[in-house]
Amino acid sequence: MELIQSLSQMVNCLRSRGIRRKVAVVCPNDPHTEYVIIRSLREEIAEYLLVTDSAHLKEALDLRAASPDFVHIYEAGTPDEAAALAVQLVRMGEAEVLMKGLINTDNLLRAVLKKGEGLLPEGGVLSHVAVAQVPLYHKLLFFSDAAVIPRPTLAQFRAMISCDLDLCRKLGCEEPRVALIHCSEKVNEKFPHTLSYVELKKEAQEGRFGHVFIDGPMDAKTACDKHSGEIKGLSSPVVGNADILIFPNIESGNTFYKTLSLFGDANMAGMLTGTTAPVVVPSRSDSGNSKYYSLVLACLAGCKKE
Amino acid sequence: MELIQSLSQMVNCLRSRGIRRKVAVVCPNDPHTEYVIIRSLREEIAEYLLVTDSAHLKEALDLRAASPDFVHIYEAGTPDEAAALAVQLVRMGEAEVLMKGLINTDNLLRAVLKKGEGLLPEGGVLSHVAVAQVPLYHKLLFFSDAAVIPRPTLAQFRAMISCDLDLCRKLGCEEPRVALIHCSEKVNEKFPHTLSYVELKKEAQEGRFGHVFIDGPMDAKTACDKHSGEIKGLSSPVVGNADILIFPNIESGNTFYKTLSLFGDANMAGMLTGTTAPVVVPSRSDSGNSKYYSLVLACLAGCKKE
Structure with a gap:
């Protein structure tokens, strides 16, 4: 395949190969996460499984209204339950990428690293x-x-x-x-x-x-x-x-x-690796662009040899 | 005093205060060191005590020819002896700054750190x-x-x-x-x-x-x-x-x-500190500008409350 030399080229690469990655988002209730979701839907490179806690169901429904065919909603009681459910969706093959929204990184990682129920293979290194x-x-x-x-x-x-x-x-x-x-x-x-x-x-x-x-x-x-x-x-x-x-x-x-x-x-773009699927955990001080390209990177990384 | 906000302003500060610092140089026999010496002589901010090993006396004499009043030559047998002599010149108050030329940093530091004969006060931290x-x-x-x-x-x-x-x-x-x-x-x-x-x-x-x-x-x-x-x-x-x-x-x-x-x-500019006089040890990959400003910084640092 061609050598990718810029972050924006990653988007073109996904589009030209017709790849639309399934992304499970834990608590998609903050403006930065919403920005990433809306931009990637517009670019047609992602399909979303929004796992929201009960308190934020309305925001998730608003997001679905923007692109009903490619946004699916899963309700969980608490943010921790949302994290556990999102991890399960990845384990079942329903989602190919996991993305953090408005939940503490530590709480999300607890679900990702949970023995036997998480995303890190035995002996794996995050x-x-x-x-x-x-x-x-x-x-x-x-x-x-x-x-x-x-x-x-x-x-x-x-x-x-x-x-x-x-x-x-x-x-x-x-x-x-x-x-x-x-x-x-x-x-x-x-x-x-x-x-x-x-x-x-x-x-x-x-x-x-x-x-x-x-x-x-x-x-x-x-x-x-x-x-x-x-x-x-x-x-x-x-x-x-x-x-x-x-x-x-x-x-x-x-x-x-x-x-x-x-x-x-x-x-910049960044993600967690060593897991069975890429995990996007943007840092608070990253720019909106950086958060978006982190998702794009994870979508590319989620590719098997294609 | 005024706040210095750029490296070149350091030069102006020395000049406007009429400061010409006495600098002992160990083995001043490489083009980068010569560049720093000549540029600072032209700027009238330094006076040099060149401590050369016997093999490189001629190069030192050539440097003196450029500015006979402000360049003094000291001959030592080997680079290690040159380092020891330069340190002694600083200890005797003849020089206020020490600068490395073509000698291994480790060898220079051995002279600087030598107990009872170096430049680090007892209990000091380099x-x-x-x-x-x-x-x-x-x-x-x-x-x-x-x-x-x-x-x-x-x-x-x-x-x-x-x-x-x-x-x-x-x-x-x-x-x-x-x-x-x-x-x-x-x-x-x-x-x-x-x-x-x-x-x-x-x-x-x-x-x-x-x-x-x-x-x-x-x-x-x-x-x-x-x-x-x-x-x-x-x-x-x-x-x-x-x-x-x-x-x-x-x-x-x-x-x-x-x-x-x-x-x-x-x-960038940089120097060693914790010693009784600033020590300039440019890194090989520093630019010529960076080496020059390191010397200028040390000249400013050599100031007592003035």
Whole structure:
């Protein structure tokens, strides 16, 4: 498939392939969620299963009035019950994407992570992936983890990389370049993640991650700027040309996300991954655009090999 | 004094106050260091004590030829001996700023940190401070630590904040606003730095840091964007208006530095602090401008209350 190079191109991709994804929304009762729903209905890329608590049934009915054929309503007593029901709809195959509305993230995640009744396979790893469209970078930039895993273990890094690779390939990048981020190029046992990086590179060479280039440790600038790499005498297919950045901890991943979105004038999309279906959990301070593209990203990610 | 709001204004400030700082340079034999020396001589803000190893005496003599009255040459056998001699010149009061040329940072730091013969007072804490001029921010942004302390302890946070406040005030900001950075607003014992933050805020209220606002934990966007703070219902003098960001670990501080400089189109300056005199240790991938402004920053920081 064609390589997707901007967030808006994701919409075109869904439309040109005639994909309309079924999205279950938990408590679709706030203006931001309504905006995402209405915009995606207009773009004809989503069909909605709105799971509302009793107190907000009217708002859901108003939304259905806008597009009766593609909006279905499910009533649950409380927000927690709405979350449980939405998760069940995904488990039964009625919905392909789960989206958070006006419910606490912690409460939604409790339903998503519930053993035996949630969306995380046994032994699975929940993580966050973000995609940034940055004016000063020549392609989309994927990265993890800005939101979920505090300090990834080797197994968590492995799962995170696999999810990011999967998504990156679904957006048409056949041989993604993965940079393992640190503050320098030195492997140092005082920084345990650099030891994990050595292992991950070895595993990549052994073919565990398919067609891929993985390199690091390196800093975020070296990963995205050829000139910085040259000055340091580094040459690798990843240096200056990364598709995916893997951060060593949640503070650095989150700082990258926030700095890009505020000072890099970037457009962002993000979702939870590792689950059997993508989960969209917009951050309160994300722009409306960013929330919309997060849904679009999840719709694309929900694709099997098509 | 007037508030300095851009890096170039730092140069004007030195010039208008007639300050010409004495700078000891260890191994001034690479083009970047030469560029900084020549530009600052032309601006009349520095006088140089060039400490060269024997192998590079000729290059130093060439530099002196450009400005014989303000360039003095000291010969040492090896780069390590040059570092030791430059540190001695600072200790004797002959020089007020130390700058790294073509010598490994580790070797220079060995001389700087040498017990009883270096530049770090007993019980002192070496840290890094950077100043960014970002097109999308309304004032200069100071932050620590992108380069030295891996995971600050409470005592290290305290020392770091004191150094940053001192510098910020020297640039004319009377009551700096300090944001303690994390990925959310929650204090959580799983993230020990958030516990340090609680203590630091208490100490600030008790007056330990002088006139100052300190708040956190908060993420980098909340610290620098009023709108993000409003959405989260946060109001404090720091939210959306921070002068200083304190990062929880070196990976997040370094990521902020690299992301701002690459994608935020920012001009940066940085130096080591906690020592008896500022130490300029430019990073290889810094631009020439950035290296120059690092020297200028150190010249300003070298001011006593003037």
